[in-house]
Amino acid sequence: xxxxxxxxxxxxxxxxxxxxxxxxxxxxxxxxxxxxxxxxxxxxxxxxxxxxxxxxxxxxxxxxxxxxxxxxxxxxxxxxxxxxxxxxxxxxxxxxxxxxxxxxxxxxxxxxxxxxxxxxxxxxxxxxxxxxxxxxxxxxxxxxxxxxxxxxxxxxxxxxxxxxxxxxxxxxxxxxxxxxxxxxxxxxxxxxxxxxxxxxxxxxxxxxxxxxxxxxxxxxxxxxxxxxxxxxxxxxxxxxxxxxxxxxxxxxxxxxxxxxxxxxxxxxxxxxxxxxxxxxxxxxx
Amino acid sequence: xxxxxxxxxxxxxxxxxxxxxxxxxxxxxxxxxxxxxxxxxxxxxxxxxxxxxxxxxxxxxxxxxxxxxxxxxxxxxxxxxxxxxxxxxxxxxxxxxxxxxxxxxxxxxxxxxxxxxxxxxxxxxxxxxxxxxxxxxxxxxxxxxxxxxxxxxxxxxxxxxxxxxxxxxxxxxxxxxxxxxxxxxxxxxxxxxxxxxxxxxxxxxxxxxxxxxxxxxxxxxxxxxxxxxxxxxxxxxxxxxxxxxxxxxxxxxxxxxxxxxxxxxxx
Numbered sequence: 001x002x003x004x005x006x007x008x009x010x011x012x013x014x015x016x017x018x019x020x021x022x023x024x025x026x027x028x029x030x031x032x033x034x035x036x037x038x039x040x041x042x043x044x045x046x047x048x049x050x051x052x053x054x055x056x057x058x059x060x061x062x063x064x065x066x067x068x069x070x071x072x073x074x075x076x077x078x079x080x081x082x083x084x085x086x087x088x089x090x091x092x093x094x095x096x097x098x099x100x101x102x103x104x105x106x107x108x109x110x111x112x113x114x115x116x117x118x119x120x121x122x123x124x125x126x127x128x129x130x131x132x133x134x135x136x137x138x139x140x141x142x143x144x145x146x147x148x149x150x151x152x153x154x155x156x157x158x159x160x161x162x163x164x165x166x167x168x169x170x171x172x173x174x175x176x177x178x179x180x181x182x183x184x185x186x187x188x189x190x191x192x193x194x195x196x197x198x199x200x201x202x203x204x205x206x207x208x209x210x211x212x213x214x215x216x217x218x219x220x221x222x223x224x225x226x227x228x229x230x231x232x233x234x235x236x237x238x239x240x241x242x243x244x245x246x247x248x249x250x251x252x253x254x255x256x257x258x259x260x261x262x263x264x265x266x267x268x269x270x271x272x273x274x275x276x277x278x279x280x281x282x283x284x285x
Numbered sequence: 286x287x288x289x290x291x292x293x294x295x296x297x298x299x300x301x302x303x304x305x306x307x308x309x310x311x312x313x314x315x316x317x318x319x320x321x322x323x324x325x326x327x328x329x330x331x332x333x334x335x336x337x338x339x340x341x342x343x344x345x346x347x348x349x350x351x352x353x354x355x356x357x358x359x360x361x362x363x364x365x366x367x368x369x370x371x372x373x374x375x376x377x378x379x380x381x382x383x384x385x386x387x388x389x390x391x392x393x394x395x396x397x398x399x400x401x402x403x404x405x406x407x408x409x410x411x412x413x414x415x416x417x418x419x420x421x422x423x424x425x426x427x428x429x430x431x432x433x434x435x436x437x438x439x440x441x442x443x444x445x446x447x448x449x450x451x452x453x454x455x456x457x458x459x460x461x462x463x464x465x466x467x468x469x470x471x472x473x474x475x476x477x478x479x480x481x482x483x484x485x486x487x488x489x490x491x492x493x494x495x496x497x498x499x500x501x502x503x504x505x506x507x508x509x510x511x512x513x514x515x516x517x518x519x520x521x522x523x524x525x526x527x528x529x530x531x532x533x534x535x536x537x538x539x540x541x542x543x544x545x546x547x548x549x550x551x552x
């Protein structure tokens with residue numbers, strides 16, 4: 001049985017005139033790393049909110065269909081129960097900071113306090129996650145006196161520390177530099193390796209190609225492409241739905257149009273794949 | 286309008302020595318991308334250009350004005366700053382009011398205000414949203430409103446702080462078009478961006494910063510090919526540049542077109 005099972009989900013926010021998600025069905029297996037792509041407004045964030053229970057419990061609105069995670073149906077659960085199994089890292093980290101804590105260390109401990117974790121274990125988990133997300137030095141700082149990138153790491157740590165069964169991330173690296181981005185992706189991957197199921201909304205296709213098991217593409221609240229990163233991220237249909245393929249894919253396509261790209265060589269998404277293809281051109285194969 | 290920065294130092298009250306002797310000149314009409322890891326001093330540097338921060342040591346000139354002696358309000362007539370997070374910038378009830386606020390505040394005659402607002406609405410594709418409350422728009426479009434409200438001030442210098450953050454392909458293209466349009470008007474443009482591909486597409490000059498200092502400064506084609514030096518600023522070269530380097534191409538390439546041209550020479 002899939003860990004996450006969404007069936008025929010149609011959802012419309014209050015006071016809007018069209019649904020944000022339309023008749024969407026999706027299964028995610030335990031321990032899978034699923035990436036969600038789509039242009040802004042396609043429904044990525046709404047799907048994240050739905051998995052995290054914010055839709056419909058917080059946003060209200062009109063929901064049809066069912067959302068199941070593990071044994072629980074979203075409609076029959078309270079948000080308090082739901083957040084114990086699904087953690088959401090917000091797109092804008094500022095929106096996630098509790099506002100009730102004076103230091104980063106306390107901010108990260110906040111969720112654990114709420115569920116009554118013993119003090120010793122709490123210290124241990126907070127310190128471990130701060131070290132893994134690279135924010136040990138920020139422990140005594142105010143969560144508000146941080147750069148966007150630092151705040152984004154704090155937001156991530158404060159969810160990871162809860163060790164949810166499902167981790168949902170809405171563009172978690174938008175304000176990070178490339179090194180920070182790699183570090184965050186590695187942390188996410190290591191959580192996935194420890195049995196966490198990951199759903200990630202992201203624009204950075206190269207990273208998806210490196211880390212995700214499967215990709216879905218949304219347009220107007222529907223899934224219109226689904227498959228392995230190699231299939232979906234080089235699909236010619238990406239352009240039609242407003243997603244720019246990676247530069248490697250674009251360069252290979254341009255070479256293909258000129259008849260240069262080697263026959264049988266798949267279009268690349270990542271650097272190494274592109275290097276192989278172009279090397280073959282140079283070597284005259 | 287020229288920018289001149291001389292031995293600029295800045296230390297925050299927390300004790301962080303964010304800028305440690307920055308010297309550079311940016312002639313009118315230059316397009317400059319400032320790159321470097323989080324915390325390298327990029328934002329601290331550009332906040333000195335519109336007077337939000339004042340030098341602890343050294344001096345910054347905008348044209349002939351030293352920023353130390355000018356108010357932020359006065360500097361706003363010369364330097365427009367588009368914030369990274371539009372929500373720190375937007376505050377009125379409609380897109381049109383938001384965009385009119387800046388030019389009206391600068392004291393332009395009402396006729397000119399109208400003209401600038403219409404232009405800004407048009408080039409950011411916001412004409413149909415003029416009556417909308419900015420907070421009813423998606424974050425993508427709020428970013429365009431923030432951009433439009435600065436463009437409408439018609440300053441000779443415009444700074445974009447992380448303009449492509451969280452934007453999709455269509456929106457990044459739109460922002461690129463805005464940059465090209467302003468370039469056509471002869472404005473001096475600076476961007477701070479981790480989106481190195483966007484920098485390579487639109488900005489001819491790249492300044493790479495690390496630990497409060499300038500590490501590299503030169504034409505994009507030169508700076509972005511300096512892989513080892515760039516690694517010290519925690520910046521990866523653009524994807525196409527990396528591919529060119531991996532393939533051992535003779536020249537640093539920044540675009541798909543340049544890449545194919547080099548490869549054609551080799552076969």
